[in-house]
Amino acid sequence: MEEQGATGPLRVGLVGYGDAGRGIHARLLTEVGHRVTDVVVRAPARAAAARLDWDDVRVHPDLGRLIERAADLDVVVVASPTGRHVEHALALIDAGVPVVVDKPLALDADSARGVVHAARQAGVPLTVFQNRRWDSEQRTLRALLERKALGEVHRFERRWERWRPVPKDRWKENAVGDGGGLLLDLGAHLVDSAVQLFGPVDEVYAELRALTTPTEDDVFLALTHRSGTLSHLTAGGLVGAPGPRTRVLGSAGAYLVTSFEGEPTPFDRLSPGPGQEGWLVHGDVVEPVPQAPGGHGDFYRSVERWLRAGEPAPVDPQDVVHTASVLDTARLSAVSGAREPVPPV
Numbered sequence: 001m002e003e004q005g006a007t008g009p010l011r012v013g014l015v016g017y018g019d020a021g022r023g024i025h026a027r028l029l030t031e032v033g034h035r036v037t038d039v040v041v042r043a044p045a046r047a048a049a050a051r052l053d054w055d056d057v058r059v060h061p062d063l064g065r066l067i068e069r070a071a072d073l074d075v076v077v078v079a080s081p082t083g084r085h086v087e088h089a090l091a092l093i094d095a096g097v098p099v100v101v102d103k104p105l106a107l108d109a110d111s112a113r114g115v116v117h118a119a120r121q122a123g124v125p126l127t128v129f130q131n132r133r134w135d136s137e138q139r140t141l142r143a144l145l146e147r148k149a150l151g152e153v154h155r156f157e158r159r160w161e162r163w164r165p166v167p168k169d170r171w172k173e174n175a176v177g178d179g180g181g182l183l184l185d186l187g188a189h190l191v192d193s194a195v196q197l198f199g200p201v202d203e204v205y206a207e208l209r210a211l212t213t214p215t216e217d218d219v220f221l222a223l224t225h226r227s228g229t230l231s232h233l234t235a236g237g238l239v240g241a242p243g244p245r246t247r248v249l250g251s252a253g254a255y256l257v258t259s260f261e262g263e264p265t266p267f268d269r270l271s272p273g274p275g276q277e278g279w280l281v282h283g284d285v286v287e288p289v290p291q292a293p294g295g296h297g298d299f300y301r302s303v304e305r306w307l308r309a310g311e312p313a314p315v316d317p318q319d320v321v322h323t324a325s326v327l328d329t330a331r332l333s334a335v336s337g338a339r340e341p342v343p344p345v
Contacts, residue, residue, distance in 0.1 A: 010304055013038040013066050013076035013097075015088055017046040019170075020102050021079035024131070026053060031297045034304070038073060040066050040080075063088055067095045074307060075100060077129075081171050082179025086111050089126070093118050098125040098307055104188040105317070107179055109324035109343075116317040125306065127313040128320045131296045132189040133196060137246050137257045139292035140277040144255055145197065149280065151252030156194055156231040160186045161242035162263060165212065173213040181215030183208060183327055186235040191323045194223055194231040200322060202226050205339045206330035211238045221330055224339070246278065254281045255289070321345050 012029055014021050014036050026036055030053075038058045039050040047059045060066045066076070075098040078088045086106045092099045099119070105128050106112040119126035132138060144150060160182075167173050172180050195201060201223045209218040217238065223231040234243070242265050246257040257278035258267035272278060277291035302314035322345050333340040 006308060010034040010074040010300075010307070011037045011072060013040070013069075013073045014050075014079060015040045015063060015066070015076060016079035016081075017041040017050050018079075021077075022046070022049060022053070025077050025079050025102070025129070028131075028297050028300050032300045032304075034300060038066050038069060063091055067091065067097070070095050070097045073097060075125075075303065078102060081175065082184060083107065083171075083175060085179075086115055089115050090118055093122050093124045093126065096122065096124055100127055100129055100303060102129045103131075103192075103320070104128075104179075104184050104324060104327075105320045106324060107177075107184070109321055109328050109345075112317075112321045112324040113345075116321055119317065125313065126317050127303070127306065128315045128317060129299065130189070130192045130315045130320065131299050132193055133315070134294055134296045134298050135193075136277045136291050136295075137260075138193055138196075139294050140289055141246065141248060141255055142197065143292045144280070144289065149252065150248060150250030150255060153198065153229050153248055153250040155247075155249040156198060156229055157233075157244075157247040157249075158190055158193060158231075159234040159236075159243045159245055160190060160260070161234060161236045161239035163240050163242070164237040167213045167217065167237060173215060173217070176214050181210075181213075181217070182219045182235040182237065183216055183330060187219055187221065187233070187327055187330070188320075188323060190233040190235060191221070191223070191326050192319065194225070194233060195319070195323060195326075198225045198229040198231065199227045200225065201231075201326050201342050203339045203341055204326055204329040204333050206333040208330070208334040213237070221326075222339075223326065252282075255279070256281050318345065 017039050036054045040060045041047050078101045089101050203224040205222040207220040208216040210216050211218050219235040221233040244258050245260040248255040259265045272288045276288040278289050280287050280289050299314050305311040306313050329340045329342045
């Protein structure tokens, strides 16, 4: 592999070339100037797409074949279905290959902890693609919190709601117990965002339902942070009137984001103008908030600095163990109907 401090695009292997592999990771790698040289994919149409997207790309039928070429790679991105993340990450760690794993790292906290421990023991760089840390609203809200624009925050609300009465027919909707469902898919992002802003979670109350899919497509989480802030997080696919994307309530005012990524919303008339991200609200006084700079591509810019300059990982793997523990606790709460304590990491 290239030594730290080397220049030029990172040489990236990509495990999976579907919605995540091609639609997100390959797109961002292109944006920041890195190069996908190897892809693990079996479906002929996806193999053809990889060859169309990347000149001279090597397409492999399984991870073992890619690992044989590990010396020619700087990092491998695991964008396979969630149920295979642990298997693929451990194989790459065993081969000594730096790894980026799409979220969630694993199906549960024990499995996530095992991957993090294996990477630490082997001295292999590991990080997790929690790309929503780089959302405009997240960066902008963090800037507001840093300058105490909201005072002491007592409640954080975030919704990821869609009107999708006819669900998609994919593993994400259908893989019961193997990584499907909104709790692991969107919940991993929602919990990570809350923890990044307001710190570790001590207790969870959860409601989980499967309305249109075999897996849960209606999720409500109430988190009690150690800091005292309460987070209410919602993910749903059968929401005809999506609520405000983000609402943060503090002693000095509120922050409101009404829309998200073009999803239809009854609040379109409150959409801010170019260069703005949400509203700072004090009763009937509403002012637009300038959008903080950055974007999702910054994750892969950080990956390059992490691998070549020894900077901290873009996402500390230990963070995702705590997130996984919160999601595990949510499942317990949904069964018990009570608030449940989150075990220490």
